[in-house]
Amino acid sequence: MGPxxxxxxxxxxxxxTSPVIGHLDPSYLEAIDRVxxxxxxxxxxxxxxxxxxxxxxxxxxxxxxxxLLEPGDKALICVHGYFGDRIRQMAERQDAEVTVLEGAWxxxxxxxxxxxxxxxxxxxxxxxxxxxxxxxxxxxxxxxSKLARDHGAMILLDTVxxxxxxxxxxxxxxxxxxxxxSQKCIGAPPGMAPVTFSDRAMRSVENRKHAVRSWYLxxxxxxxxxxxxxxxxxTSSSTMNYALLEALELIDEEGLDERFERHLKxxxxxxxxxxxxxxxxxxxxxxxxxxxxxxxxxxxVDDATLRGFLLQEYNLEIGGGLGALKGKVWRVGLMGYSxxxxxxxxxxxxxxxxxxxxxxxxxxxxxxxAAAEVLNG
Amino acid sequence: MGPxxxxxxxxxxxxxTSPVIGHLDPSYLEAIDRVxxxxxxxxxxxxxxxxxxxxxxxxxxxxxxxxLLEPGDKALICVHGYFGDRIRQMAERQDAEVTVLEGAWxxxxxxxxxxxxxxxxxxxxxxxxxxxxxxxxxxxxxxxSKLARDHGAMILLDTVxxxxxxxxxxxxxxxxxxxxxSQKCIGAPPGMAPVTFSDRAMRSVENRKHAVRSWYLxxxxxxxxxxxxxxxxxTSSSTMNYALLEALELIDEEGLDERFERHLKxxxxxxxxxxxxxxxxxxxxxxxxxxxxxxxxxxxVDDATLRGFLLQEYNLEIGGGLGALKGKVWRVGLMGYSxxxxxxxxxxxxxxxxxxxxxxxxxxxxxxxAAAEVLNG
Numbered sequence: 001m002g003p004x005x006x007x008x009x010x011x012x013x014x015x016x017t018s019p020v021i022g023h024l025d026p027s028y029l030e031a032i033d034r035v036x037x038x039x040x041x042x043x044x045x046x047x048x049x050x051x052x053x054x055x056x057x058x059x060x061x062x063x064x065x066x067x068l069l070e071p072g073d074k075a076l077i078c079v080h081g082y083f084g085d086r087i088r089q090m091a092e093r094q095d096a097e098v099t100v101l102e103g104a105w106x107x108x109x110x111x112x113x114x115x116x117x118x119x120x121x122x123x124x125x126x127x128x129x130x131x132x133x134x135x136x137x138x139x140x141x142x143x144x145s146k147l148a149r150d151h152g153a154m155i156l157l158d159t160v161x162x163x164x165x166x167x168x169x170x171x172x173x174x175x176x177x178x179x180x181x182s183q184k185c186i187g188a189p190p191g192m193a194p195v196t197f198s199d200r201a202m203r204s205v206e207n208r209k210h211a212v213r214s215w216y217l218x219x220x221x222x223x224x225x226x227x228x229x230x231x232x233x234x235t236s237s238s239t240m241n242y243a244l245l246e247a248l249e250l251i252d253e254e255g256l257d258e259r260f261e262r263h264l265k266x267x268x269x270x271x272x273x274x275x276x277x278x279x280x281x282x283x284x285x286x287x288x289x290x291x292x293x294x295x296x297x298x299x300x301v302d303d304a305t306l307r308g309f310l311l312q313e314y315n316l317e318i319g320g321g322l323g324a325l326k327g328k329v330w331r332v333g334l335m336g337y338s339x340x341x342x343x344x345x346x347x348x349x350x351x352x353x354x355x356x357x358x359x360x361x362x363x364x365x366x367x368x369x370a371a372a373e374v375l376n377g
Numbered sequence: 378m379g380p381x382x383x384x385x386x387x388x389x390x391x392x393x394t395s396p397v398i399g400h401l402d403p404s405y406l407e408a409i410d411r412v413x414x415x416x417x418x419x420x421x422x423x424x425x426x427x428x429x430x431x432x433x434x435x436x437x438x439x440x441x442x443x444x445l446l447e448p449g450d451k452a453l454i455c456v457h458g459y460f461g462d463r464i465r466q467m468a469e470r471q472d473a474e475v476t477v478l479e480g481a482w483x484x485x486x487x488x489x490x491x492x493x494x495x496x497x498x499x500x501x502x503x504x505x506x507x508x509x510x511x512x513x514x515x516x517x518x519x520x521x522s523k524l525a526r527d528h529g530a531m532i533l534l535d536t537v538x539x540x541x542x543x544x545x546x547x548x549x550x551x552x553x554x555x556x557x558x559s560q561k562c563i564g565a566p567p568g569m570a571p572v573t574f575s576d577r578a579m580r581s582v583e584n585r586k587h588a589v590r591s592w593y594l595x596x597x598x599x600x601x602x603x604x605x606x607x608x609x610x611x612t613s614s615s616t617m618n619y620a621l622l623e624a625l626e627l628i629d630e631e632g633l634d635e636r637f638e639r640h641l642k643x644x645x646x647x648x649x650x651x652x653x654x655x656x657x658x659x660x661x662x663x664x665x666x667x668x669x670x671x672x673x674x675x676x677x678v679d680d681a682t683l684r685g686f687l688l689q690e691y692n693l694e695i696g697g698g699l700g701a702l703k704g705k706v707w708r709v710g711l712m713g714y715s716x717x718x719x720x721x722x723x724x725x726x727x728x729x730x731x732x733x734x735x736x737x738x739x740x741x742x743x744x745x746x747a748a749a750e751v752l753n754g
Contacts, residue, residue, distance in 0.1 A: 005397050005612060016393045016616065020382050020566050022694060054568070055432040055593065058611040062593040090592045183612060189397050191431070191568060191614035213590040215467045216432065216439040232699075234435040235381060235560060237568035239393065240617070317399060 001347055002319040003133050003161070003292055003331050005183035005190050006338040008247070012188055015246035016239055023225075023236040031245055032226060032236065038248035039194050042163060042186075042256070043178060045170035049197040051226045052244060053217060054234055057160045057181025060193025062090055063217040064156050064177045068125050068201060070210050071095035076117050076153070077127040078109040078144075082134035082322045083158055087127045094213065099123070105324045106135045106294070108287050111143035123153045124204075130178075131162035134322040136283050136294035136331065138166065145174045154201060160184060163194060164251055165263045165291040165335050176201045182240075185263070185291055187336030188247035191240045195219075247336075263290045265374065266334045266344050273348040273371035277362040282329050291339070293332040294325070298360055303327050306354045314350045341375045378724055379696035380510050380538070380669055380708050382560035382567050383715040385624070389565055392623035393616055400602075400613040408622055409603060409613065415625035416571050419540060419563075419633070420555060422547035426574040428603045429621060430594060431611055434537045434558025437570025439467055440594040441533050441554045445502050445578060447587050448472035453494050453530070454504040455486040455521075459511035459699045460535055464504045471590065476500070482701045483512045483659050483671070488520035500530045501581075507555075508539035511699040513660050513671030513708065515543065522551045531578060537561060540571060541628055542640045542668040542712050553578045559617070562640070562668055564713030565624035568617045572596075624713075640667045642751060643716045647709065650725040650748035654739035659706050668716070670709040671702070675737055680704050683731045691727045718752045 021028050036051045043050060053063045065087060069075055073096045077088045080103030091098045101117045103109050109128060118126075126148045130139050141157075148155050154176035162168050163178075165185025170178055176198045183190035197205070197219055205212070205219055212218040216234065224231040251259060267290035271281060274295055282294040297303055303320055307330070310316040319331035332347060334340075348371060352364035398405050413428045420427060430440045442464060446452055450473045454465045457480030468475045478494045480486045486505060495503075503525045507516050518534075525532050531553035539545050540555075542562025547555055553575045560567035574582070574596055582589070582596055589595040593611065601608040628636060644667035648658060651672055659671040674680055680697055684707070687693040696708035709724060711717075725748060729741035 002399060005399065005615075008397055013394050017390050020385055020560070022379060022382065023567070025694070055436065056611045056614065058593050059432065062591065066591075086592070093588050093590050093592055181612065183397070183614075189614055189616035190400070190612045191617050211470050213470050214439065214443075215463070215470055216435050216594075234433045235558065235567045237433065237560075237566055237617075238382075239566035239620075240568050240614075243616075317402070 001333050001338065001343060002317045003333050004335065006187060006333060006336045008187055008189060009250055009337045011250065012243050012246045015242040016189070018238065018242040021238050024230065024232065028238055029230065031241060035241060035245050035248060036226060038245070038252055039196065042248065042251060043170045043194070043196045044168065044172065045196050047170065047196045047198050049202055049219065049223050050195070052182070052192040052194045052241070053222065054236060055193055056190050057179065057193050059217060060179030060181065060195045061087065061158065062214065063193070063195055063219060064179045065090040066094055066214045066217060067205050067212050067219045068154065068156060068177060069094040069096040070208050072097060073124045074099070074121055075125045075127060076101060076123045078103065078114065080107060080109055080135065080137065081105055081129065081132035083132060083160070084129050087158065091127065106137065106282050108137050108139045109144065111147060114144050115147050118147060118151045118153070123151065125156050126153045127156040129158040130168065131159065131166060131289050131291065133161045133292055135325065136289045136292045137287050138162070138289040141173050149174050154204065161289065161292050161335070164259065165339070166289070167260055170196055182244050182247070185335045186244070186247050187250065188244045192244045263334065263339050266339045266341060267293060269341065269344045269371040269374040270332065270334060270347070272374055273344065273367040276367035276370035277348065277352065277364055279362065291333065291335045293334065294329040295332060296329055297327065301355060301358050301360050306358065309354045309357055310350055316347070316350050344371055344375065378710050378715065378720060379694045380710050381712065383564060383710060383713045385564055385566060386627055386714045388627065389620050389623045392619040393566070395615065395619040398615050401607065401609065405615055406607065408618060412618060412622050412625065413603060415622070415629055416573065419625065419628060420547045420571070420573045421545065421549065422573050424547065424573045424575050426579055426596065426600050427572070429559070429569040429571045430599065431613060432570055433567050434556065434570050436594060437556030437558065437572045438464065438535065439591065440570070440572055440596060441556045442467040443471055443591045443594060444582050444589050444596045445531065445533060445554060446471040446473040447585050449474060450501045451476070451498055452502045452504060453478060453500045455480065455491065457484060457486055457512065457514065458482050458506065458509035460509060460537070461506050464535065468504065483514060485514050485516045485664050486521065488524060491521050492524050495524060495528045495530070500528065502533050503530045504533040506535040507545065508536065508543060508666050508668065510538045510669055512702065513666045513669045514664050515666040518550050526551050531581065538666065538669050538712070541636065542716070543666070544637055547573055559621050559624070562712045563621070563624050564627065565621045566617070569621045640711065640716050643711045643718060643721050644670060646718065646721045646748040646751035647711060647724070649751055650721065650744040653744035653747040654725065654729065654741055656739065668710065668712045670711065671706040672709060673706055674704065678732060678735050678737050683735065686731045686734055687727055693724070693727050721748055721752065
């Protein structure tokens with residue numbers, strides 16, 4: 001129950017052991033096509049260039065950044081956590097002119113600050129994080145997306161911790177490029193990165209003055225393999241793709257709305273449980289990310305000792321804080337197959353025991369009762 | 378029995394379904410360390426920076442090229458097939474000054490031509506292919522490696538189709554950087570790329586003027602995760618790594634020399650079988666690659682029809698020619714777990730049937746007898 005990877009469904013394990021077949025085998029190409037169709041559904045987009053890059057979520061981030069930006073391009077990167085800063089680093093390696101809009105860790109980016117920043121120049125790309133895994137903040141998008149459109153800039157969106165777990169409407173919200181990972185709300189093992197590029201983004205890539213610096217993640221070359229041309233590019237891993245495909249089929253069977261509802265309910269149960277116990281969440285209610293919950297560490301409780309106890313005594317992994325939040329929060333993931341009511345109850349009880357071990361008393365009965373009310377409601 | 382991926386061992390399938398665990402779990406970090414140790418054995422190197430990049434073989438190629446070369450660096454790239462040309466393309470995307478030494482497809486690079494090319498400037502890197510998957514050529518290395526050392530250049534070597542199947546001595550031969558893939562002679566599914574960087578190569582990376590253009594494949598960042606610092610970089614796939622680890626344990630158990638001997642014997646049996654049938658190999662005997670065999674297509678035989686027949690009638694996949702060799706050769710892989718005596722016999726017999734279907738008669742009895750003699754010898 002950390003920030004990922006999550007547990008995976010038995011059907012996904014089974015798909016992993018499909019016999020390894022060639023990257024140009026006709027039946028395998030059908031599977032790649034199906035991955036594309038199901039990812040379009042999950043991203044809620046009609047973008048033709050929608051599939052998964054052959055690497056972890058970070059490869060998806062690099063594919064988006066390196067294809068959209070070339071030397072001298074102006075990019076506005078909104079940073080209010082660890083992963084926004086990673087986009088900035090990648091954009092700088094493309095020799096883009098990067099303007100950073102710094103926000104407080106634990107709060108979303110403010111649309112007014114974006115409007116102000118956009119007024120200072122002609123930006124090609126605005127990069128931001130939909131669901132910041134380091135802080136548990138869910139970024140509202142409609143205002144910022146409209147501002148970027150009015151400005152003529154493209155939106156590049158990190159959906160690593162939201163795709164398949166939280167409402168995400170790429171087309172309706174006017175997102176140009178988005179990337180995610182396979183091992184969080186999607187529920188497959190790590191190793192693949194879903195990406196989607198709008199027609200506008202693809203035109204921008206086709207009109208580049210310089211070749212994309214990454215040959216491996218050049219979206220034009222990847223798309224010649226994913227698309228109807230089937231030009232050999234890399235030896236696509238059938239192992240990883242069949243697992244991803246099965247995880248996407250499970251999402252299709254559950255239904256996106258039902259899936260979002262499940263994630264939301266378990267999140268709400270966890271929050272009332274935490275608050276019932278007398279603990280506090282880091283993020284204000286309206287910006288809380290249902291898939292990744294940041295709980296403030298109470299005064300006098302040792303972070304590493306507590307997480308070590310959970311791992312040793314209960315085989316339960318939760319995440320510590322990153323960067324500015326190190327030692328200040330715990331990060332509790334409820335994503336994909338692991339977003340289960342029993343995990344909520346288990347976590348609250350185990351946390352109570354771990355706190356008691358350090359002499360910190362919590363109102364576990366109040367917490368469990370509140371959580372159970374939400375789960376049974 | 379194409380150019381890859383190969384069939385994989387049941388133990389490797391089993392390893393694939395190890396429970397997915399976090400990239401910083403202590404037991405997983407031990408597995409990553411063990412991958413490094415076993416790859417050192419397989420590369421025959423003491424290089425500390427030896428592990429596997431999170432992507433297919435092409436990610437390993439890009440990691441090597443993008444870390445060693447920066448804008449303005451002079452690189453000599455030896456191209457005598459499809460994959461040498463891919464190195465060239467990647468090097469040009471780093472804005473390196475690339476000199477191409479073109480060789481004939483089906484022959485190795487000539488050391489005298491390398492000496493001549495090196496005399497025209499100060500090259501930082503010489504890039505070449507140990508085992509060219511598109512032609513079936515095994516490149517002798519000692520002469521070229523010595524030339525590069527005397528010149529002060531580093532050798533960047535593609536070992537995609539040789540690592541774990543053919544003699545490869547990184548340290549003894551003075552190779553500075555090498556990369557491979559997981560799905561050929563190693564015998565794991567596609568999706569990981571073994572790489573090794575010498576101390577000299579790492580010093581060169583540390584002294585770069587510009588940051589490596591790929592954040593995802595920055596060897597300095599990767600090594601902070603692989604090494605003792607354990608700094609989070611990407612969500613390493615335990616699925617892929619446990620499969621790779623099991624494949625490497627199998628190599629360790631078999632022994633490198635025994636493994637090379639097995640590959641060589643099956644290759645020799647295939648060659649005498651092919652020649653006994655009255656067909657010819659593309660490559661001269663002394664430069665033939667044991668793991669990937671290129672058979673000349675006889676006049677009057679249709680390539681696609683024959684490969685389609687093998688796939689449909691015998692569920693047997695072999696590769697067609699790439700680039701300049703399209704329609705001229707078949708590529709028959711005998712690598713890793715798939716390098717088996719029964720595969721040699723099966724392929725020869727199936728090929729005879731497929732040729733007969735097109736009215737082409739071969740001396741299959743002579744071929745099989747010759748192959749069996751080698752296999753039983």
